[in-house]
Amino acid sequence: MTKIEFSAKEAASLQAHFAREKERLTTELAHVELMLSKLGAPAKKATTKAGHTPKKRGPKSIWGAFILKRLRARNRPMSYDELIADAMSIHKIPQARLKSAKASILNSAFRLRTVHGKIVTVGRPGKKDKLVVLTKWVEESGALKPEHAKAFKSIMGGKAARVDMAGIPANPYPDDED
Incomplete structure (x- = not known):
């Protein structure tokens, strides 16, 4: 994989761009969730995979x-x-x-x-x-x-x-x- 290098000006420009995109998408997602709740659609919460309980250890040594x-x-x-x-x-x-x-x-x-x-x-x-x-x-x-x-x-x-x-x-x- 090749390594990409940015100048300080390019890095600042990219950082500002992605910060604006994140803000725009967050507000858009909030608007979509608001409209779904007004329309009565069941709200699905994004969940992460739940961890499973570890296997119980064997009997304690006597x-x-x-x-x-x-x-x-x-x-x-x-x-x-x-x-x-x-x-x-x-x-x-x-x-x-x-x-x-x-x-x-x-x-x-x-x-x-x-x-x-x-x-x-x-x-x-x-x-x-x-x-x-x-x-x-x-x-x-x-x-x-x-x-x-x-x-x-x-x-x-x-x-x-x-x-x-x-x-x-x-x-x-x-x-x-x-």
Whole structure:
């Protein structure tokens, strides 16, 4: 497509012409609508295509609530493997579906940790293994509360590393507090 260039004088002239045309057509359209209403013709309103409602999302995952319930019930830090084993036994999931159950629980834990800020993972400095804890169990300083620190020490055999409290997101759904 070729590019058309106008001088400043031509551009001003074209702008004035199209402004006059718009005004003329607007007044003419208003006159036509007035005459139609006087003659009793049904007034058709120009409508734009209405947007359709989006498809409803699928059922909400049960695993986020499950993780929170298990942590509260046990009242101690838990490993992902413990959570998965509990899910398998409580929900009577066959061993053949272990991979999908594990993926679902890990995805829900990720969402609870990064979006909702309801859980955090705590580990020992320099170690790979981490345990899942509720954010409520962590003090403002980033250390675990004493009763949970004791449970952490009995499971992991050492003191937990401090959690960066600034990195924990605020819950975007404040009415969804548990």
